[in-house]
Amino acid sequence: MKPLHLPSRRRPLVRGVALGGLMAAGLAVSAGAQALTVISFGGASGDAMQQAYYGPFAESSGVSVTPGDYNGELSRIRAMVETGNVSWDVVEVESPELVRGCFEGLFEPIDWDRLGLEGELIDSAIDECGVGVFVWSTALAYNADALESSPTSWADFWDVAQFPGTRGLRRGAKYTLEFALLADGVSADELYEVLATDEGVDRAFAKLDEIKEHIQWWEAGAQPPQWLVSGDVVMTSSYNGRIAAAQEEGNNLAIVWNESIYDLDYWAIVAGSDHLDEAYDFIAFASQADAQAAYSSRIPYGPVNPAALEQLDEEQARRMPTHDENLEGALAIDTDFWVDHGEELEQRFNAWAAR
CATH class of the missing domain: 3.40.190.10 (Periplasmic binding protein-like II)
Incomplete structure (x- = not known):
C-alpha cells in the first residue's frame, strides 16, 4: 500500500x-x-x-x-x-x-x-x-446499464449532451466544489490554491450553475446507490463503499477512481x-x-x-x-482548508442551492 x-x-x-x-x-x-x-x-x-x-x-x-x-x-x-x-x-x-x-x-x-x-x-x-x-473515497459512480459509454472524469459528469440524464451530488460544499473545479479544468495540485480565492469560489459556483437543473441532491450516503439502481440518476458522487455494497447485490454499477477524493x-x-x-x-x-x-x-x-x-x-x-x-489520479482532501473555510462555504452553498 x-x-x-x-x-x-x-x-x-x-x-x-x-x-x-x-x-x-x-x-x-x-x-x-x-x-x-x-x-x-x-x-x-x-x-x-x-x-x-x-x-x-x-x-x-x-x-x-x-x-x-x-x-x-x-x-x-x-x-x-x-x-x-x-x-x-x-x-x-x-x-x-x-x-x-x-x-x-x-x-x-x-x-x-x-x-x-x-x-x-x-x-x-x-x-x-x-x-x-x-x-474512504468520494468518487464518481454510474449505472453501466443506463449509459452507452463510460464517463472517466468530472468533465464527463458535466457533459449532459454526451451523457444525458439526472446527476446526483452531495448537498454541501465539501467535495462538490472540488468536483466543479476539476470539471472546469483545474489541476489537482492547484485545486485548493484556487478554491482558497474569491475568484476560485465564484468559478466553482458558476460551473455548478451549468448543471444545476440536472442535479438531484443527496444528503445520506445510502441515497446515491439507491438512486442509481432505481434509475433516478444515471451518475452521482458517492462513497465508494456504498457502491460496492450495491454491486455485491448484483447491480451493474461502476466507480471512476480517477479524480476521486480520499x-x-x-x-x-x-x-x-x-x-x-x-x-x-x-x-x-x-x-x-x-x-x-x-x-x-x-x-x-x-x-x-x-x-x-x-x-x-x-x-x-x-x-x-x-x-x-x-x-492513481486520486487526491487527498485538504482538511486544514475545510477547517478554515468550511463554515463560510457551506453557508454560501446553502444560499445558492435554495435559489
Whole structure:
C-alpha cells in the first residue's frame, strides 16, 4: 500500500506499551460498566461495524455496545458537551469535524500511551483527538446499464449532451466544489490554491450553475446507490463503499477512481463520557489487524492497520481506495482548508442551492 499523504495536523509522538499486554489482560473493564454507545454513519458501513467490531468486542470484553447513527452533525455533539448531558461515548467523525471539535474541546485528547498502538497504524490515522477507522473515497459512480459509454472524469459528469440524464451530488460544499473545479479544468495540485480565492469560489459556483437543473441532491450516503439502481440518476458522487455494497447485490454499477477524493474517518471520544476506559478498550480492539480485516472484507474501505491488508485476498484489496491503481489520479482532501473555510462555504452553498 502506498503511503497516504493527507495534510499534516497536530499529531502526538506515538509512544507506549505494546497492545499485546492490554489484549492479554482481556481488555480491562471497570467494574459495573454500562453499555458503551458508539455512533457511526450507519448504513452498510454500520452493518460491517456490527459484525467486525461491536459484536466481537462485546463478546471478548463483556461490555455491551449500543450502536447508533447520525449524519456527522457536530452541533449534536456540541449540544451534549455544553449541557453536560453526554449520552454518546465514541463517535465516527470526518477529518475536518475532528479538528474543529478538538479545537472546541468537544473530544477527549487521545492518550496514545494508554491506547498502546505504537507502530501499528498509518501516520494519517494518528491525531490529537482521534484514531483512524478507515480510508474512504468520494468518487464518481454510474449505472453501466443506463449509459452507452463510460464517463472517466468530472468533465464527463458535466457533459449532459454526451451523457444525458439526472446527476446526483452531495448537498454541501465539501467535495462538490472540488468536483466543479476539476470539471472546469483545474489541476489537482492547484485545486485548493484556487478554491482558497474569491475568484476560485465564484468559478466553482458558476460551473455548478451549468448543471444545476440536472442535479438531484443527496444528503445520506445510502441515497446515491439507491438512486442509481432505481434509475433516478444515471451518475452521482458517492462513497465508494456504498457502491460496492450495491454491486455485491448484483447491480451493474461502476466507480471512476480517477479524480476521486480520499480521506479518513476517525474514532473520537466525546468529552465528558462516563465510559472512558471502555472507549479506549473498544478503539484498541477495533484497530487490530484481525478486526480491521473483518471490517474491510465486508465493505471496501481501506484499513488503517497495514497488517490487515495481508489478510485480504487480491480481489478484495483491489476494491480498496488504498490500492495502488485506485490511488492513481486520486487526491487527498485538504482538511486544514475545510477547517478554515468550511463554515463560510457551506453557508454560501446553502444560499445558492435554495435559489
